[in-house]
Amino acid sequence: MPHATASQTIGPYWHLVEDKDWADLTRFGAEGEKIVLTGTIYDGDGLPCPDACVEIWQTDPPVSDTFPGFGRSNSDANGVFRLVTVKPGPVSGRGNAQQAPHIAIWVLSRGLMKGLATRAYFQDEPLNETDPLLQSIEEPARRSTLVATPGAPGSWRFDIHLQGDRETVFLDV
Amino acid sequence: MTDPLPFRPLTAGSQPPYDVPGYRSTQRRFPRQPLHPIPHTITETTGPQFSERMFPASVDLTCNKTGQPAIGERIIVAGRITDEDGRSVPHTMVEIWQANATGRYDHPGDQHDAPLDPNFHGAGRVFTDADGFYRFLTIRPGAYPWPNHRNAWRPNHIHFSFFGPAFATRLVTQMYFPGDPLLSLDPIFNGVPDAAARDRLVAAFDLDLTEPDYALGYRFDVVLRGRAATPMED
Numbered sequence A: 001m002p003h004a005t006a007s008q009t010i011g012p013y014w015h016l017v018e019d020k021d022w023a024d025l026t027r028f029g030a031e032g033e034k035i036v037l038t039g040t041i042y043d044g045d046g047l048p049c050p051d052a053c054v055e056i057w058q059t060d061p062p063v064s065d066t067f068p069g070f071g072r073s074n075s076d077a078n079g080v081f082r083l084v085t086v087k088p089g090p091v092s093g094r095g096n097a098q099q100a101p102h103i104a105i106w107v108l109s110r111g112l113m114k115g116l117a118t119r120a121y122f123q124d125e126p127l128n129e130t131d132p133l134l135q136s137i138e139e140p141a142r143r144s145t146l147v148a149t150p151g152a153p154g155s156w157r158f159d160i161h162l163q164g165d166r167e168t169v170f171l172d173v
Numbered sequence B: 001m002t003d004p005l006p007f008r009p010l011t012a013g014s015q016p017p018y019d020v021p022g023y024r025s026t027q028r029r030f031p032r033q034p035l036h037p038i039p040h041t042i043t044e045t046t047g048p049q050f051s052e053r054m055f056p057a058s059v060d061l062t063c064n065k066t067g068q069p070a071i072g073e074r075i076i077v078a079g080r081i082t083d084e085d086g087r088s089v090p091h092t093m094v095e096i097w098q099a100n101a102t103g104r105y106d107h108p109g110d111q112h113d114a115p116l117d118p119n120f121h122g123a124g125r126v127f128t129d130a131d132g133f134y135r136f137l138t139i140r141p142g143a144y145p146w147p148n149h150r151n152a153w154r155p156n157h158i159h160f161s162f163f164g165p166a167f168a169t170r171l172v173t174q175m176y177f178p179g180d181p182l183l184s185l186d187p188i189f190n191g192v193p194d195a196a197a198r199d200r201l202v203a204a205f206d207l208d209l210t211e212p213d214y215a216l217g218y219r220f221d222v223v224l225r226g227r228a229a230t231p232m233e234d
């Protein structure tokens, strides 16, 4: 059987299929703790990337008529993306493990031949100490690239560094 | 609780690397650290499902901006989406976007000096049927220049986005046209190391899809990742 079709870059003009509503996962009336997940995408020169597509997927709260679980935001002229969602709770991991609350992230842009996968965890969660993925990253500085930090009330900051000294940990999904 | 069945790893050579020296924009954007391994959990083995009820399809790009017909050569693009085991991927959303017949995107960022078509936006959304087949109508996109290197031109292409059953099956790619002399010069197309994998990005002219007195048909089949045969060891 043939292997999976090859990826190609999303390019700079994916906004043709952009639906701005998709950046708000609470638009159908979801209940729960509403949060903003925002950050800046930087390239290897530390310059913001103004043409990226940031997608998120979360399995908690469960998908329903009021919560799609999936969202998409462009990065603006300053490289900033912004999504509104419901703060996830813990979800089951492999075996008997429990995973700390997290949001899966997929970054696409001009210059990326394939999407880059990562995860945003939340700094205030005690379960981070036992989360299988976080604990599999040995260097604390690298691990911290996956942890969103609190900003304004209800807002969590998650900057993404595609390359360089502060490079985000990207996952081999 | 039973562990979710993971998706199999992507095959070496069939996917492009992040670092493609001939594609200049990769050079400040590719990660220098190796990707961190992650055993698939429910986060990776599930994914968004879009219903046509909530996300209406738009399958005729030749007239979906104003209702008036766009200029250019009408074409029909159709194909089947399967997984790596040949099973169809039913009822999955496919997003498409492209330049117009002159090679210009209806997008403020595109400053290429070629005319816009007031009746062509170049975006659509289709769903596969129960057997994984999709089909849409559009205008054959033109080639366009880009600043990658001197006299660089992208081959004619249509951008595609696929979801499939899981976040792990997400795929964004481009469909090309057979016989395009620009293909051998394009660093994005040639960023895929394996020649057979590149060839599968090139649609096939298909007389059976072609409609008499209306439009040529092109077939573009797509394969999304399949599940691993047995659960991987953690």
Ligand SMILES: [Fe+2]
Pocket: A011, A013, B099, B154, B157, B159
């Ligand atoms: Fe393009």
